[in-house]
Amino acid sequence: MHPQRILPVLVLIAGCSFFSSEQRTPRFESEEELVAYAKGVHERAITIDSHADISDDFASEKEDVGSADNRRQVTLPKMRKGGLDVEFFAVFTGTGDRSAASYESAYKNALARFDAIHRLSVRYPDEVAIAVSPADVVRINASGKLVACIGVENGYPIATDISRVKEFYDRGARYITLTHSGHNQICDSSTPREGQPPEEYGGLSEFGRQVVREMNRLGIMIDISHASKNASLEVLRLSKAPIIASHSGASGVNEHPRNLDDETLRELKRNGGVVQLVSLAEYIKRREDSPERLAALTELRKEFGLPEGRGLGMRRAMQTLSQEQIAKLREKMREIDVKFPRTPVTVQDMVNHIDHIVKVISIDHVGIGSDFDGGGGLTGWGDASESLNITVELVRRGYSENDIKKIWGENLLRVWREVERVSENMK
Ligand SMILES: [Zn+2]
Incomplete structure (x- = not known):
């Protein structure tokens, strides 16, 4: 064939769906057909949730996370039931003051939580194994076991000792969320404390810049969830490796300090990173309570002598209540929830954020990070056992199998591999 004739033919072939690498989502005759297709996609994908909290007794004699009766949102049976393959469990520590004593107790708390996560693979060796690399994730997943990874939520327990970054890495941490509520010694928070x-x-403190460089050097993913916008932008400029937001939403859909605005999203795309969509209702959608519910809540506050809001005043007032009063308050709260329920925030609302992020920075920069057992959970994705519902909603909206695999895990694994590669190059 004459060369000038080849080009149009190639264009034709490339445009034909048979040759396209992009798998198209088929049209469905019924809801059952759609769900059956989604199930197949869900099984073939490596499904990763990048953020769930644990308790002190997690995986100890006191708390069996292998039990079907356990009420946590993430347990081994719930992961199995929901086809959720990988969970990043959080070594969480709240931010205290910057005294040596507070740093020391935060450090001890962090070590206890590392131990708690490591107990998983000791107590349930046939069920779950700890992964410290993307290669581990793929290998353990292929073996049929569940995968547990470790993220440190809040760099506060690093104190001012840079060698602790390496220590946390050696204990298995593969991401560190730089801060939490309240500014810490590393960077500004998106939600400052009262006062x-x-x-x-x-942005970052001088020590924070050191922490970022050390994380790049060791191969730990930097997590900007909870960081202020300026801190996030500074990290995005400074980091030599792509970064993550382990559990955040999009301010373009719901304005909230914990969500990322479009400018930050575009910088994150330039950096090659990924936003893991959170399932915390307050970040996903602003909901208006009915006047009846508001009136009932005002009555309840009056009855127990509680102030408005959820700030310090409320926390102090709660501390003055007896155990008995608190139990009574909880019971009345439940009655109000039944009588005047809140407007539900749903999986559909969550996927609206995914749509937005895809529109602004493409399918390559979005993933999923529930914040289960730390405030996360929506109608339709109330715990790990309901994870298929996200895939069903993505299929319904026309996302292809390749797209869904990226969202559920491939994007995060790509970032993690790149973080490893950058670290290798720095050695
Ligand atoms: Zn958090």
């Missing part, structure tokens, strides 16, 4: 200025550094 704190909106920003302390306008």
Whole structure:
């Protein structure tokens, strides 16, 4: 064939879906057909949830996470039932003051939580194994076991000792969320504590910059969830490796300090990173309570002498209540929830954020990070056992199998591999 004739033919072939690498989502005759297709996609994907919390007694004699009766949102049976393959469990520590004593107790708390996560593979060796690399994730998943990974939520327990970053890495941490509520010694928070200025550094502290460089060097993913916008932008400029937001939403859908705005999203795309969509209702959708519910809540507050809001005043007032009063308050709260339920926030609302992120920065930069057992959970994705519902909703909206695999895990694994590669190059 004459060369000038080849080009149009190639274009034709490439445009034909048979040759396209992109698998198209078929049209479905019925809901059953759609769900059956989604199940297949869900099984073939490596499904990763990048953020769930644990308790002190997690996987100990006191708390059996292998039991079907356990009420946590993430347990081994719930992961199995929901086809959720991989969970990043959080070594969480709240931010305290910057005294040596507070740092020391935070450090001890962090070590206890590392131990708790490691207990999983000791107590349930046939069920679950700990992964410290993307290669581990793929290998353990292929063996049929569930996969547990470790993220450190809040760099506060690093204190001012840079060698702890390496220590946490050696204990299995593969991401560190730089901060939490309240500015810490590393960077500004998106939600300052009462009495704190909106920003302390306008981004990272000098020590925070050191932490970022050390994480790049060791191969730990940097997590900007909970960081302020300026801190996030500074990390995105400074980091030599792609970063993650382990559990955040999009401010373009619901304005919230814990969500990322479009400018930050675009910088994150330039950096090659990934936003893991959170399932915490307050971040996903602003909901208006009915006047009846508001009136009932006001009545309840009056009855127990509680102030408005959820701030310090409320926490102090709660501390003055007896155990008996608190039990009574909870019971009345449940009655109100039944009588005047809140508007549900659903999987569909969550996938609206995914749609937005895809539109702004493409399918390659979005994933999933529930925040289960730490405030996460929506109607339709109330715990790990309901994870298929996300895939069903994605299929319904026309996402292809390749797209869904990226969202459920491939994007995060790509970032993690790149973080490893950057670290190798720095050695
Ligand atoms: Zn969090």
